[in-house]
Amino acid sequence: MRSNYLFTSESVSEGHPDKVADQISDSIVDLFLSKDPEARVACETLVTTQRIVIGGEIRCRPVFDEEKFQDTHGWAPGARDEIEQVVRNKVREIGYEQDGFHWQTASFENHLHGQSAHIAQGVDASGNKDEGAGDQGIMFGFAVDETPELMPATLYYSHQILERMAADRHSGAAPFLEPDAKSQVTLRYENGKPVAATAIVVSTQHGKGYDEGEKEAELHDYVKRVVAQVIPAELLSNDTVYHINPTGSFEIGGPDGDAGLTGRKIIVDTYGGAAPHGGGAFSGKDPTKVDRSAAYAARYLAKNIVAAGLARRCTIQLAYAIGVSAPLSLYVDTHGTGTVGDDAIEAAIDRIDKLGGLTPRGIRTHLQLNKPIYGKTAAYGHFGRQPEGDLFPWEKVDLVDDLKAALA
Numbered sequence: 001m002r003s004n005y006l007f008t009s010e011s012v013s014e015g016h017p018d019k020v021a022d023q024i025s026d027s028i029v030d031l032f033l034s035k036d037p038e039a040r041v042a043c044e045t046l047v048t049t050q051r052i053v054i055g056g057e058i059r060c061r062p063v064f065d066e067e068k069f070q071d072t073h074g075w076a077p078g079a080r081d082e083i084e085q086v087v088r089n090k091v092r093e094i095g096y097e098q099d100g101f102h103w104q105t106a107s108f109e110n111h112l113h114g115q116s117a118h119i120a121q122g123v124d125a126s127g128n129k130d131e132g133a134g135d136q137g138i139m140f141g142f143a144v145d146e147t148p149e150l151m152p153a154t155l156y157y158s159h160q161i162l163e164r165m166a167a168d169r170h171s172g173a174a175p176f177l178e179p180d181a182k183s184q185v186t187l188r189y190e191n192g193k194p195v196a197a198t199a200i201v202v203s204t205q206h207g208k209g210y211d212e213g214e215k216e217a218e219l220h221d222y223v224k225r226v227v228a229q230v231i232p233a234e235l236l237s238n239d240t241v242y243h244i245n246p247t248g249s250f251e252i253g254g255p256d257g258d259a260g261l262t263g264r265k266i267i268v269d270t271y272g273g274a275a276p277h278g279g280g281a282f283s284g285k286d287p288t289k290v291d292r293s294a295a296y297a298a299r300y301l302a303k304n305i306v307a308a309g310l311a312r313r314c315t316i317q318l319a320y321a322i323g324v325s326a327p328l329s330l331y332v333d334t335h336g337t338g339t340v341g342d343d344a345i346e347a348a349i350d351r352i353d354k355l356g357g358l359t360p361r362g363i364r365t366h367l368q369l370n371k372p373i374y375g376k377t378a379a380y381g382h383f384g385r386q387p388e389g390d391l392f393p394w395e396k397v398d399l400v401d402d403l404k405a406a407l408a
Contacts, residue, residue, distance in 0.1 A: 006198060008186040009154035009272025013162045014094050014379035015179020015205070015253070017260025021045040022269075022378040024054065025262045025284030027090045028083065028112075030372035032060040033286065037370040039063075040115050043284040044262045047255040049100050052087060055111035056284065066114055074114060084108050090375075095169065095179045100256025131361045132323035134289040135280075141298025141316040142275030143306040146194060149395075150306050151384035153194045155272025158183045159380045160230040161202060165223075174222060176215070178205035180253030187235065197235045200227055201243040205253030211245065220244045269382050270295070275315055283378050287369035288360055290320045294327070296394040297355075297363045299383050304399035305334070305345060310407075312337040318358060325359040340407060348406035352399070367393045 012019055024045040032039035039060035046053040058064055066074040091103035146153040161183045168174035184201035187194040202223045210219045223244050228236065254260075263281025267273050280291030287293040298316040305314045311334035319328040330349060332342045349355065356362015364370055373390050385392045 003189070003191050005189050006186055007152075007154055007189060007274070008184060008199075009152060009158050009274065010182060010184040010201075011155065011158035011162050011268055011272075011380065012183075012265055013166055013179065013181035013204075015096070015166075015181065016265070017047055017180070017255045017258050018262075018264040019260070019379050020047050020091065020094060020096075020255060021260040021262045022265065022283035023094065023375065024052065024087050024090050026374040026378040027086050028054065029284060029286055029374045031083065031086050032058060032063060033370065033374075034372040035062040036060045039286055040288060041284065041286040042115075042289070043112065045284070046259065046261055047101070048259040049256045050102070050106045051109075051255075052091070052106050053109045053111065054083075054087065056113075057115040058112050059115040064112070064114060080110055083110055083112075096254060098178075098254065098256060100252065101254050130325040130359060131288070132325050133294075133320035133360050134285075134322065135291065136320060136322045137280050137291055137294075138278040138317060138319045139280070139290060139294040139298050140270075140276045140278055141295065141300065141302040141318075142271045142314065143299070143302040144274070144313045145306055147384070149384040149386075150303050151381075152272050152274035154185045154187050155268075155274065155381070156384055157185045157197075157231050158272065159384070161185075161200075161226055163380050164226045164230060165202075165204065168226075176207045176210050176219060176222075178207065178251075178253060180205040180250075180257065185231070194235060196237065197231055197240050199241045199243065200231075201246070202227075203245050203247070203250060205250050205257075206245070208251060211249035211251070216245075271383070276317070278317075282382055283374070287364050290318075290360055290363075293360060293363045293367070293369055294318045294320060294358070296367060296369070296382070297358060300367065300394040300396070300399065301349060303395065304397055304403060305332075307397040308400040308403050310334070310339055310345060310403065314338075320360075325357075325361070327358050330358065344407060345403075348403055351406040352402045354402065369393070 025043045028043040029041045032041050041058050043056040063079045064074050069076050088103050143150040147156045169177040181204040186199040188196045188198050209215045262284045266281050270277050282292045285292045298318050302314040302316045313335045315333045317331040332345045371390050387395045
């Protein structure tokens with residue numbers, strides 16, 4: 001590992017078109033899980049100028065049953081209207097009431113249909129066969145002691161800048177802000193620790209006139225104040241370079257300015273490039289899809305390993321095959337920071353019974369993932385969030401004692 005370097009991560013706001021798509025997809029997941037905790041959902045969303053399109057496969061008999069509801073092509077009476085209302089409410093919650101994208105007047109198309117029987121037969125438990133993974137794939141989890149949340153500092157601060165701006169936009173404290181925004185933070189590391197912010201990039205959609213003169217200066221000053229609230233003072237200096245709306249005007253934004261699709265911001269969703277990503281997106285998928293649930297489990301393991309003081313940095317990899325319950329492999333890498341061997345940590349994880357062998361069912365049961373908890377994950381990162389009630393259970397550090405006991 002290099003000790004001295006520059007590293008950069010970016011984030012995007014809830015109003016970024018790809019994040020609009022993610023949030024719509026996860027609002028559908030939550031809707032179906034609220035109807036049936038065993039619902040199967042794979043929902044993709046496209047948003048563009050005054051248009052919202054959803055499609056994918058579902059299995060949720062209170063909502064969609066091809067045999068029971070043949071007269072409405074598989075949909076329960078009123079179900080399609082309820083889905084449309086959930087989608088429109090999500091867009092309104094984000095704040096889009098623009099000519100080019102408006103929650104009330106945008107056209108809406110629903111192309112969801114029943115789940116493939118060939119996929120279902122591989123995932124469903126039957127006879128002596130346990131529930132299998134919903135697809136093959138590799139998933140990574142990561143934790144590092146750069147922040148109290150055990151997240152890469154560059155990504156954590158990028159998220160926090162945009163969250164603060166969104167809160168001010170919603171409260172009316174910054175009425176000149178519109179929903180679409182991006183941020184980027186570059187930190188200089190010495191001896192593997194962040195010591196200075198060298199560059200901050202913020203591009204935010206804004207009201208008319210905030211691209212010149214006094215209004216532009218007001219916007220720039222506001223962004224610098226937010227940055228100072230988020231990034232520790234010891235990392236900022238007169239040498240920190242700011243790029244605020246570097247292209248100039250940013251009045252046209254969101255889906256009107258650029259099409260958005262579910263799953264296009266997977267590095268923003270995870271670790272900002274500081275750790276590997278297996279490739280699968282999270283949003284729009286129910287927790288039988290290991291793209292989502294096993295990535296959450298891998299983060300849970302990595303975070304608890306660092307929280308237990310077993311390492312300062314940890315990467316976990318899990319691998320699965322479609323229709324097979326047990327993971328094909330478990331890999332731990334503490335990047336030379338471990339207090340015990342990586343192989344010893346792997347063996348300790350295998351000895352913790354409450355993890356259920358890290359099967360899809362075991363992960364869902366331990367982390368209680370069959371709940372409508374996913375809407376909050378779809379903006380500002382799936383990791384580094386504060387667990388509260390049923391939300392973000394993979395961020396808990398309640399496995400510390402188990403790991404220590406398994407290593408004793």
